[in-house]
Amino acid sequence: MAKLNWGMIGGGEGSQIGPAHRLGALADGHFTLAAGALDHRADVGRAYGQRLGIAPDRAYGDWQEMLAGERNRPDRCDLVTVATPNATHFEITKAFLEAGFHVLCEKPMTVTVEEGEEIVRIAARTGRICAVNYCYSAYPMVRQARAMVRAGDIGRVRLVVTSFSHGHHGDATDADNPRVRWRYDPATAGVSGQFADCGIHALHMASFICDDEVERLSADFASTIPSRQLEDDAMVNFRMTRGTVGRLWTSSVAIGRQHGFDIQVFGETGGFRWASEQPNQLVYTPVGGRTQIIEKGESGLYDDARRLSRVAIAHPEGFPLAVANIYCDLADAIRGTPRDGLPSAEAGLRSMAAVHAAVASARAQGAWLDARPPMLR
Amino acid sequence: MAKLNWGMIGGGEGSQIGPAHRLGALADGHFTLAAGALDHRADVGRAYGQRLGIAPDRAYGDWQEMLAGERNRPDRCDLVTVATPNATHFEITKAFLEAGFHVLCEKPMTVTVEEGEEIVRIAARTGRICAVNYCYSAYPMVRQARAMVRAGDIGRVRLVVTSFSHGHHGDATDADNPRVRWRYDPATAGVSGQFADCGIHALHMASFICDDEVERLSADFASTIPSRQLEDDAMVNFRMTRGTVGRLWTSSVAIGRQHGFDIQVFGETGGFRWASEQPNQLVYTPVGGRTQIIEKGESGLYDDARRLSRVAIAHPEGFPLAVANIYCDLADAIRGTPRDGLPSAEAGLRSMAAVHAAVASARAQGAWLDARPPMLR
């Protein structure tokens, strides 16, 4: 099968996100790194692209140059990844979709709800794929969890409880470090700090596994380090379309929690929990029965859990291969055999609507507000 | 040292709570079971009391008979435990306090806030001990946690996150079982279901470890099994006097969680977590450092953690000995050397105020309300 051509915008040398995408895109051999505009410093980006093996004429200085260079090539990129600062996601994604490229956009997809709605409309109109990198949803055991819910293995879902709470911004003496400070400053981060940064992964996960959407929510935000204008800790209660009760805690001052992303789902006939630090197990309890460990790679898993795993049971697969699973799903979709599960532009839009609703609720003393984007109500 | 005379009201044959109290009171040799009114069926209670070794004339048929029989004996009970149905705690506790007995009352201490205030006043006036059985707070590593907070080992506490969520009432086919149903029926359980049953243990624990009090709260209640009038799942956000942010989740439909009581505390310079299912460890992380396991019995623990442990490091001590620690503290207090840490009538009162505030908040769509009893504002 011919490899697909892949281009990347952002993710330059020294970034965390660049290597994760490159590893994810290349690991399974579906994509070739064909083009890139990797750095906001044009020369640095061109040089780095060439060091990564991109041909000189496709190692671009910025995204506009890349768009111009790629749009009319016969071997143009099949997929473009947007991994630039948050505020630029919208215009770049929009431009490449309109030029007929498939796009994988880093989260958050946009800054405003209106931008998100526009992306959804453009994707629908152009028929292009616009995916958002909610990569945790591509772990095999998360896919197993979703398949179990869909199959009715735990009955109607009553309750979902999730947290994404770490402590890496808990050191007040480090709070003025520019790498940390921008996240809690509305001038650079927008309306929300920790909830927009990590909380939306958890919120997406709740929707993804429960196969349902968040309808309304009530939020409590706190800035536990007083110099911060935006929240570093948030609790969001929510209700889903089918009545499921949701509880989401996110924090960046939970010292001792390293990654701290986990989810518990409780239905009428069973419950389970999954944690991103032990991603290869799903801990499941049928009502009235014993707790069981479901292992990635065991026999009898649902198809989505099986096909997205590469090595045998108890050989752990980690975060980079969850990203790679997103790229596997993208390759399938581009080749015309789309899989259920790829996080869509609609998912990206719903996140932004939830962020804005949570901010408004927190300001209104926890008032319950509609969490849905207007176009999807 | 002479043993103290102990009497018990309730906790008859077949109850869960009776054996836990007897084991707790007798384990360390501080008390002798001298009197009891153990069952609401007078004959059954008298017979059972005698089988437990109580002298026939002190195996009473009901608490009034016991009060009359004990109040003028020279060898009267030094301590009376009240382990009767919730609605009767108030009158029995009141009567024995007024007759000059020390009392250990099961939680909840009362049903209304007004009753709670009255108990606090009576205890103050009589100079008698009125303790409430928040026994989890007597685990050695919980005492260590409190001592660490007091010593400033984690700096000012920014955030406390606790849950007491199990799944033992998650089977809808069992919801009409009388043993379960009464808990969710206002006629028998009062204003609150799961929050009043388990949540207040977690709320007390937050106050106990943080050495602070809950000031205001906002609640979200749900009855995930529709036939229930009272909540089987609740989320309570709160703020403490010194600004600490609190988050408390309690559920009885979290299938797969067996006991499910845990607490995480995050301060300026460190964080820790403790769980009732592994009660002999405290998992501690100093800011910027590695996570460490603090073990019950290790050298260098604070005094309260050391004195309330009986066997060497890594020899686990469990729930019955946490109850026993409450009785050790009671024995010390009765003998005139009171220890800090025994949960007081004030703690029992604060719980009732928080329950009523949470119920009102949940009804008011999560409005933030004062959680303090009027007399302690």
Next chain:
Amino acid sequence: MAKLNWGMIGGGEGSQIGPAHRLGALADGHFTLAAGALDHRADVGRAYGQRLGIAPDRAYGDWQEMLAGERNRPDRCDLVTVATPNATHFEITKAFLEAGFHVLCEKPMTVTVEEGEEIVRIAARTGRICAVNYCYSAYPMVRQARAMVRAGDIGRVRLVVTSFSHGHHGDATDADNPRVRWRYDPATAGVSGQFADCGIHALHMASFICDDEVERLSADFASTIPSRQLEDDAMVNFRMTRGTVGRLWTSSVAIGRQHGFDIQVFGETGGFRWASEQPNQLVYTPVGGRTQIIEKGESGLYDDARRLSRVAIAHPEGFPLAVANIYCDLADAIRGTPRDGLPSAEAGLRSMAAVHAAVASARAQGAWLDARPPMLR
């Protein structure tokens, strides 16, 4: 039910073992501490006994005095616990058995195999109970494990792997500390160090759960701290009567292991593991199936696991209550309703035979030797 009279030899003030026995004997109300010779310093022992509530005439100065004082009393001790230094176990146990007392002896029951055989013969001849305090075997979930093996739940047992390895003697700078040094000096400890101290608990556990006996063994001993004459680390391979393969590792220099006692049992149709630091769970896997967590207190446990537990599921019970379970079984046996499972003098004898066989094997470069006492071959 009338309480039984209990006497204790050894276990004086400041010992680890005394409190564990007193808590164990008194916790469930079966015994009263009626007599004692608690210290090798007669005056100290008498005074301490009286402080513990023993009547002055039964607070003895040494065991001979206690034997003389108790043997003809109408209310004489129903049970005597021997918790003195190892080398004295034999003569005291022998004397009390011959005088018609039931005895609980601390492990090791004797120093030589011949002494062990004599105790077995005396117990048989007198009809008295002589139990040995292999208290770990009395944890509810260990009893569950044994019951599962007996019921055939894991088929024929192929393999048992156990370790009892801690690091508390791993500090060479502390090796001359008298509290540590005597354990590795043949003049004080006899023929074996760590294997006789901890290894025999693991060996007994293997026999107990597998319901089988060790037949032959091969040992490798090491003194990893060179100044030690006796082993501080040992590996013993063995075979049981029905062909089960056994592997036992014991160490006192395994720094970081706190208690370190665990056992894994593998049969034809399943396997399980248990660890003394999480004693309330048994982790079970049926062949071809998922790993399950069996919880103390869950419904459907075998009778021995159920009756030796006091509080509900997920309320942990720890080491002191395992000791208490030994005393429960003793009370039942003394009252004429013996339970299966109480570790007998034969178990104590088998341990000594295994210790001597292991020492001889280690000296003979791991030669396979008969592990059975001559009288039980």
Next chain:
Amino acid sequence: MAKLNWGMIGGGEGSQIGPAHRLGALADGHFTLAAGALDHRADVGRAYGQRLGIAPDRAYGDWQEMLAGERNRPDRCDLVTVATPNATHFEITKAFLEAGFHVLCEKPMTVTVEEGEEIVRIAARTGRICAVNYCYSAYPMVRQARAMVRAGDIGRVRLVVTSFSHGHHGDATDADNPRVRWRYDPATAGVSGQFADCGIHALHMASFICDDEVERLSADFASTIPSRQLEDDAMVNFRMTRGTVGRLWTSSVAIGRQHGFDIQVFGETGGFRWASEQPNQLVYTPVGGRTQIIEKGESGLYDDARRLSRVAIAHPEGFPLAVANIYCDLADAIRGTPRDGLPSAEAGLRSMAAVHAAVASARAQGAWLDARPPMLR
């Protein structure tokens, strides 16, 4: 940096090992899959190679054809991976080394000790790299462990205890399954079953982390399923050059253990443990101190642990990326900047010597035998 050309022998469609190598070689962009002889069925292998993107003229029918085709190409393979059945490793590895190729050979490198010695000599003579795929040694936290030992962080190593015990061959009803049976049949598997298959990974790991070599050993082998001629369970005690005591247990009938590879290392001033199912943590205890969790990605790790990790702390990296780390080290070595740590032909030879010594010892009732290959004594 130009990509290196990589060729693969074996690892055809449907094999476990092929995808792991391809993922490992390609993940970080160091290699291009340039040539291959992937299947013992020539046509099948050629077709599969082309589907994987190999040019038709380099998709070979067998290894001889590949050797002939590659040896004189200007763009010939920089590295050849040998992932064929065990019995063929020797001749293929030998032929490619002699033709001047660098080789990565699957374990076991050879079947006999003599063959192993010949490979070592050829590698030395030709100056080519001959590495063996002991991929577990390339996990970042294993490299951290080795670096800590070398830096003296735990003092002289007294004791190493390792196991590689799973239960995947524990079902006797599946024992005649050809996929399982060949492993326990001398005609197909050689002199050893489980020890040669999994045990040597653990033995290599012990040497690797302790930075020392196994000198002599004593073995106990068992065939717990009676139809098996070769062992399915083995215990090997050993001593290393600097006196370290070693204990290694390996089993394939340990039902419930999924992967079951772990190692504990105990030195004079500390100990640690690592397990392949939670590969991103190293659990470390300094003597007299608390147990600490060392996390992959934390600040302050030794260089080898840092450079072989791709994503941030608490983002797990799994087995395929451990294989990828071997390929990273190979790329560095081929490019002239060799790293310490790549498992060498000498390591492969030592394993074979240990296998033969263990088999001989088990047959001689556990006699202690020299474990070293003659050429390295």
